[in-house]
Amino acid sequence: MAEQTLSHLLHEDRRFPPSEQVRAHANGTAELYEQADADFEGFWAARAREYVAWDTDFTQVLDWSDAPFARWFADGRLNASYNCVDRHVEAGNGDRVAIHFVGEPGDTRDITYADLQTKVAQCANALADLGVGTGDVVMIYLPMIPEAAIAMLACARLGAPHSVVFGGFSADALRSRINDAHAKVVVTADAGYRRGKPSALKSAVDEAVSVEGSPISKVLVVNRCDTNVAWDDARDVWWHDAVDGAAGERAPEIVDAEHPLFILYTSGTTGKPKGILHTTGGYLTQAAYTNAVVHDLHPESDVYWCTADIGWVTGHSYVVYGPMANGATQVMYEGTPDSPHQGRWWEICQQYGVTILYTAPTAIRTFMKWGAQIPATYDLSAIRLLGSVGEPINPEAWMWYREHIGGGHAPVVDTWWQTETGGIMISPLPGITSLCPGSAQTAIPGIVADVVDDMAEPVDNGQSGYLVITKPWPAMLRGIWGDPQRYKDTYWARWEHLYFAGDGAKKDEDGNIWVLGRVDDVMNVSGHRLSTSEIESALVSHPAVAEAAVVGASDEMTGQAVAAFVILRAGAGDGRDEASLITELKAHVGKEIGAIAKPKSIMIVSELPKTRSGKIMRRLLRDVAENREVGDVTTLADSSVMDFIKNHIPAKA
Numbered sequence: 001m002a003e004q005t006l007s008h009l010l011h012e013d014r015r016f017p018p019s020e021q022v023r024a025h026a027n028g029t030a031e032l033y034e035q036a037d038a039d040f041e042g043f044w045a046a047r048a049r050e051y052v053a054w055d056t057d058f059t060q061v062l063d064w065s066d067a068p069f070a071r072w073f074a075d076g077r078l079n080a081s082y083n084c085v086d087r088h089v090e091a092g093n094g095d096r097v098a099i100h101f102v103g104e105p106g107d108t109r110d111i112t113y114a115d116l117q118t119k120v121a122q123c124a125n126a127l128a129d130l131g132v133g134t135g136d137v138v139m140i141y142l143p144m145i146p147e148a149a150i151a152m153l154a155c156a157r158l159g160a161p162h163s164v165v166f167g168g169f170s171a172d173a174l175r176s177r178i179n180d181a182h183a184k185v186v187v188t189a190d191a192g193y194r195r196g197k198p199s200a201l202k203s204a205v206d207e208a209v210s211v212e213g214s215p216i217s218k219v220l221v222v223n224r225c226d227t228n229v230a231w232d233d234a235r236d237v238w239w240h241d242a243v244d245g246a247a248g249e250r251a252p253e254i255v256d257a258e259h260p261l262f263i264l265y266t267s268g269t270t271g272k273p274k275g276i277l278h279t280t281g282g283y284l285t286q287a288a289y290t291n292a293v294v295h296d297l298h299p300e301s302d303v304y305w306c307t308a309d310i311g312w313v314t315g316h317s318y319v320v321y322g323p324m325a326n327g328a329t330q331v332m333y334e335g336t337p338d339s340p341h342q343g344r345w346w347e348i349c350q351q352y353g354v355t356i357l358y359t360a361p362t363a364i365r366t367f368m369k370w371g372a373q374i375p376a377t378y379d380l381s382a383i384r385l386l387g388s389v390g391e392p393i394n395p396e397a398w399m400w401y402r403e404h405i406g407g408g409h410a411p412v413v414d415t416w417w418q419t420e421t422g423g424i425m426i427s428p429l430p431g432i433t434s435l436c437p438g439s440a441q442t443a444i445p446g447i448v449a450d451v452v453d454d455m456a457e458p459v460d461n462g463q464s465g466y467l468v469i470t471k472p473w474p475a476m477l478r479g480i481w482g483d484p485q486r487y488k489d490t491y492w493a494r495w496e497h498l499y500f501a502g503d504g505a506k507k508d509e510d511g512n513i514w515v516l517g518r519v520d521d522v523m524n525v526s527g528h529r530l531s532t533s534e535i536e537s538a539l540v541s542h543p544a545v546a547e548a549a550v551v552g553a554s555d556e557m558t559g560q561a562v563a564a565f566v567i568l569r570a571g572a573g574d575g576r577d578e579a580s581l582i583t584e585l586k587a588h589v590g591k592e593i594g595a596i597a598k599p600k601s602i603m604i605v606s607e608l609p610k611t612r613s614g615k616i617m618r619r620l621l622r623d624v625a626e627n628r629e630v631g632d633v634t635t636l637a638d639s640s641v642m643d644f645i646k647n648h649i650p651a652k653a
């Protein structure tokens with residue numbers, strides 16, 4: 001599917017070799033590729049010592065004897081929050097701003113590394129008082145405010161793995177993650193600002209934890225919007241009481257390199273989200289190294305802005321751990337790009353002199369739609385590097401980004417990676433790579449990726465296949481929380497010793513990798529991962545729905561959009577207006593999973609196209625959702641089903 005929609009983009013002759021200025025400035029070097037090729041483990045050992053401060057140095061680099069369970073730098077010991085905070089203060093950079101925070105209503109705060117050190121220690125003390133010890137899981141459900149980064153680093157300071165849940169997820173989604181992770185404490189806020197209004201969070205936490213047997217004993221609440229919240233004196237604690245009053249020093253808990261740092265839930269091909277486990281030493285190494293060479297971060301002079309929410313892996317690796325390990329000065333913005341006006345991001349870039357911007361293609365396409373005249377009214381001359389992540393970036397969007405945000409000269413790095421990979425894997429290096437619009441190009445030094453066919457043979461240039469990683473890497477997931485078998489089955493079962501990413505890809509005539517999109521039942525909507533079966537489960541949990549099929553349909557703005565087809569239970573539609581039922585079903589999915597999962601379209605049908613063995617043929621539904629001629633129907637048990645669905649469309653469109 002993805003290939004059909006993108007194949008017209010794969011003949012891209014434009015190349016942008018690095019300018020002399022970019023080359024002279026760049027952290028990345030051609031030697032990095034040579035070193036990694038010549039001595040893989042030696043290369044990573046050098047990066048681990050270059051970017052991370054170890055309390056106890058490691059003697060072993062990689063232990064792959066229990067593949068696919070990797071151990072990196074296993075006898076090394078360290079603390080991630082020490083690396084992200086204290087060492088910068090010790091190095092004399094305590095006065096450097098770590099976070100320029102911009103709230104949606106316009107409130108701002110500048111937090112230096114010295115401030116951060118105090119706040120992280122205070123938060124760690126408060127969490128410890130609430131019963132959090134090394135190894136206890138803490139759930140974080142916060143808006144994009146500094147407390148989110150502070151809480152993550154406070155957990156890391158205690159050796160308590162955090163599990164951040166995006167604030168847009170529902171109470172039900174939060175509850176299932178809390179229960180799966182056996183979390184002890186939730187850190188939340190009364191609400192966060194979204195499009196000018198408080199958007200409630202605490203009420204969802206109340207709903208998620210007020211159930212028999214919830215493992216949550218305490219809820220720590222930031223007062224962000226001063227809204228009225230229900231309060232349980234035995235369980236709820238205000239941040240301003242517990243954290244602001246706590247002692248400002250706390251020794252970091254030194255942990256093994258393989259100690260869990262965080263669990264982050266992501267959609268898989270089956271209904272239940274997977275708790276992706278990342279550990280400390282290898283993850284931090286790759287996050288910091290990639291932030292330095294791919295984003296070309298120079299902490300003493302750059303103002304860096306990664307627009308991702310902390311609820312996604314990009315917010316973990318490229319708002320918190322990578323840039324902070326490197327001592328970056330960064331911008332953090334709470335709200336949406338159009339609040340209160342469509343130039344908000346550019347106003348922020350101008351005000352803080354942002355030099356590096358890292359965002360998603362869906363945002364770039366939205367800005368294109370709003371028009372180049374909007375960024376043109378701001379001074380963006382400080383911008384010298386642009387990054388893209390989360391979904392394929394079409395060459396037109398790449399060119400627009402370079403031209404209208406990057407002043408026609410800033411290199412654009414398209415970075416491919418995943419929640420599971422922990423850090424950037426495939427990307428050009430600024431100053432080294434001749435850029436090709438629309439392609440993530442080649443694996444970075446230290447990563448070995450390929451595109452293979454069904455037999456695991458590398459495809460020739462010009463051919464497409466499956467994207468695989470052929471060697472372990474430091475930031476790789478260490479497993480799925482509580483389910484080692486699922487880890488093996490999901491990523492390592494298709495071909496032995498090859499990590500299968502779930503993406504299709506193509507090598508162009510120059511060997512550049514073009515990531516085409518998922519080949520499994522995972523959708524990518526605005527750079528967010530959603531599973532078809534998770535949304536199907538949500539739909540069938542509504543009393544009116546007997547059966548549901550969900551597909552990701554190509555969408556100009558969001559990459560893919562959720563298109564659902566449902567069969568109603570007998571009598572459920574009687575006397576009901578179809579439009580209102582569809583609205584109700586969309587709201588139901590929002591309640592079950594979160595607003596991001598709401599289908600863009602729902603079509604009520606009397607049958608779904610199935611093979612004789614009962615498998616739903618999503619390919620045909622995708623044809624319908626994308627307004628294409630419906631493909632081969634010969635394997636359908638009843639081919640008249642598609643006639644019905646096709647004929648039904650105009651009535652619903």
Ligand code: PRX
Binds near residue numbers: 388389417440529
């Ligand atoms: O399909 C690929 C797509 O996003 C998936 C990973 O999603 P997630 O774990 O949520 O992480 C997103 C942020 C790292 C991948 O399997 N994807 C990510 N980056 C790119 C991409 N597709 C094409 N080009 C990219 N640069």
